[in-house]
Amino acid sequence: MTPPSREDRESAVTVHTLGVHYRWVLPAVVESQLLLAHQAREDMVALELELDRELKTIWSSYPVVAAVEADLSTREARLAALSEQAQAHRAEHGSRRVDETLAAQLRDARLAVKSARQARRDAIGVVTAQSEPQRRALMERIDAERKALYRKYCVEKGLYWGTFNDVATQHRVAVQRVKRQRREGRPATLRHHRFDGTGTLTVQIQRRAAPRSPEVLADPSGRYAYFVVLPWIDPADWDAMSSAQRRAAGRVTVRLRVGSLDGEPQWVQIPVQAHRWLPSAAEITHVRLTVRRTAARRTAQVLVTAHVPQSFSPAAELPAMAVHLGWRATEAGVQVASWRSTAALAVPSELQSVMVCDPGAMTGRIMVPRRTIERLGHVKQIEGQRAQALAEIREEVAIWLAEHGPVQYQDRPLAAEQVRQWRSAAQFAALARDWRNRAGLDPLAARLEAWRRVDVRGWDRQAHGRRRALGHRDDVYRQIAAAVTAQVRCVVVDDMNLTDLARISRADAAFTGLRHSADRRVLAAPGKLRDAITSAARRAGIGYEAVSPKGLGRIHADCGHENPADGRYVSAAVRCDGCGAIYEVDDSTTMLMLRQAGAM
Numbered sequence: 001m002t003p004p005s006r007e008d009r010e011s012a013v014t015v016h017t018l019g020v021h022y023r024w025v026l027p028a029v030v031e032s033q034l035l036l037a038h039q040a041r042e043d044m045v046a047l048e049l050e051l052d053r054e055l056k057t058i059w060s061s062y063p064v065v066a067a068v069e070a071d072l073s074t075r076e077a078r079l080a081a082l083s084e085q086a087q088a089h090r091a092e093h094g095s096r097r098v099d100e101t102l103a104a105q106l107r108d109a110r111l112a113v114k115s116a117r118q119a120r121r122d123a124i125g126v127v128t129a130q131s132e133p134q135r136r137a138l139m140e141r142i143d144a145e146r147k148a149l150y151r152k153y154c155v156e157k158g159l160y161w162g163t164f165n166d167v168a169t170q171h172r173v174a175v176q177r178v179k180r181q182r183r184e185g186r187p188a189t190l191r192h193h194r195f196d197g198t199g200t201l202t203v204q205i206q207r208r209a210a211p212r213s214p215e216v217l218a219d220p221s222g223r224y225a226y227f228v229v230l231p232w233i234d235p236a237d238w239d240a241m242s243s244a245q246r247r248a249a250g251r252v253t254v255r256l257r258v259g260s261l262d263g264e265p266q267w268v269q270i271p272v273q274a275h276r277w278l279p280s281a282a283e284i285t286h287v288r289l290t291v292r293r294t295a296a297r298r299t300a301q302v303l304v305t306a307h308v309p310q311s312f313s314p315a316a317e318l319p320a321m322a323v324h325l326g327w328r329a330t331e332a333g334v335q336v337a338s339w340r341s342t343a344a345l346a347v348p349s350e351l352q353s354v355m356v357c358d359p360g361a362m363t364g365r366i367m368v369p370r371r372t373i374e375r376l377g378h379v380k381q382i383e384g385q386r387a388q389a390l391a392e393i394r395e396e397v398a399i400w401l402a403e404h405g406p407v408q409y410q411d412r413p414l415a416a417e418q419v420r421q422w423r424s425a426a427q428f429a430a431l432a433r434d435w436r437n438r439a440g441l442d443p444l445a446a447r448l449e450a451w452r453r454v455d456v457r458g459w460d461r462q463a464h465g466r467r468r469a470l471g472h473r474d475d476v477y478r479q480i481a482a483a484v485t486a487q488v489r490c491v492v493v494d495d496m497n498l499t500d501l502a503r504i505s506r507a508d509a510a511f512t513g514l515r516h517s518a519d520r521r522v523l524a525a526p527g528k529l530r531d532a533i534t535s536a537a538r539r540a541g542i543g544y545e546a547v548s549p550k551g552l553g554r555i556h557a558d559c560g561h562e563n564p565a566d567g568r569y570v571s572a573a574v575r576c577d578g579c580g581a582i583y584e585v586d587d588s589t590t591m592l593m594l595r596q597a598g599a600m
Helices: 006-010 028-060 063-093 100-127 132-156 161-183 235-239 243-249 370-404 416-421 425-434 442-485 498-502 518-524 526-540 585-596
Strands: 011-020 199-204 251-261 264-273 283-294 297-309 320-330 333-341 355-357 363-367 407-409 412-414 490-494 543-547 573-575 582-584
Touching (some): 028 063, 028 161, 028 199, 028 251, 028 283, 063 100, 161 199, 161 283, 199 251, 264 297, 283 442, 320 363, 320 526, 320 585, 333 370, 333 526, 370 425, 370 442, 370 518, 425 442, 442 526, 490 585, 526 543, 582 585
Antiparallel strands (some): 011 297, 199 283, 320 333, 333 363, 355 363, 407 412, 573 582
């Protein structure tokens, strides 16, 4: 078990969220800064795409690479043609399966493309040293253009430098992620996005003589008032208040620097509701105003990032704990993980319905909160109602167009056959707005507008209901993580890539005990639970380690026999071929994870 670093023990990064009042209207300066931040990001993406194109041109200029690329293009064209045939076959027969001959051709074509891509990489390796001067000149030019973006946006257009730096940091992270995926052989690229009024404005608190503590940042005349004024209440005083007093005292206003207008600094007053406060020893580094869109509405949050000193030193006698992820349907509900501890754990009463203990409290299951399932069930009902209403309005519009002929829409005739192919409510909403005041369409336009008004309310209820349901689930996961990390000396978690796991067939026993249902995986969100546990472990200053569970489900922990890789491990309990005993796959896996990490 790797112990936490000295930095992790001394301080932990935490983010406090302050909800912005839903009636707060975004000031014009915030709107303009969000747009500038989006444009800066788009220019950075354009430079990366240009770099990709220029690099491809350099590689293609060498005959050895060009020959391989011609072969790759031919094979990709064949694969695309076969894919179109398969798609047409599925549409004709109403099934996802295709005949064996076409399926075999598709497999061969994919393998051919894969081998051709590897051949291209090998050819590029041959000319890498030869092309180095060209690539260096290209990188120098792109780097110069990247640096020029700061002057373009921060000096000439007035984008706040803290926001620009944050955009640049996020862009670098995205570029590294694309490179990592490409090294793994997966297709990946950056993409342009349209501006939808959302984004993040960032204030970076530059360290001065005074500490960046909550008390100092709350002073309207303090050293950091130029950046932000962040109201603060001592947590000790806050704990002594009643719920009503907390609600009233938590309604505060944040004063935030958001940029410049005609060379003059601009601040905004943001009404927020606080539910907790940072300790007095915290060191605040960033304050962000984040605007998101849910359905047709935009919502805002103020996010405060701080380093909080840690003094926790776990005793050696505390137990170790293993958490094995997986989305499994059980009689009690949807299971997101199984856990095992080397000693009994005390589960708070409010979490006993989601963190279920077996007799002895050393093993158990973590369940998706029932309230989340109920809320998402209600969201599904709204989704079904919207789908039915959409089908009805689609048929009405199609029948009208069939009777009256095509109508000009977006500079082209719109016919009934096209409308019947529409599946998005947004397409009909746009049609309703376009037909509001057009002559000759009064009855249908009125019907479309009535549908749009009802649908937008349903969309709002559906999107916000889903957001609240999943937010409740994530909050419960964070509570579980805080409860367990306070009682153990180390945590062992899965290192599995859950996205890749979702693609594995149920018959593949490389990963065991998991039912591959897309809906259940999204509902359970095991990755959210893992992130919550590892983050809580870092904050608590305890050790944590990620181990691979691949193949562990086939091993019976009690006798050590490794069973064959067949399809039996989708069941919760299987019979061991070695000793003949029936063992729980999840329980055996958690025990082996602890042994693998050296925690027991």
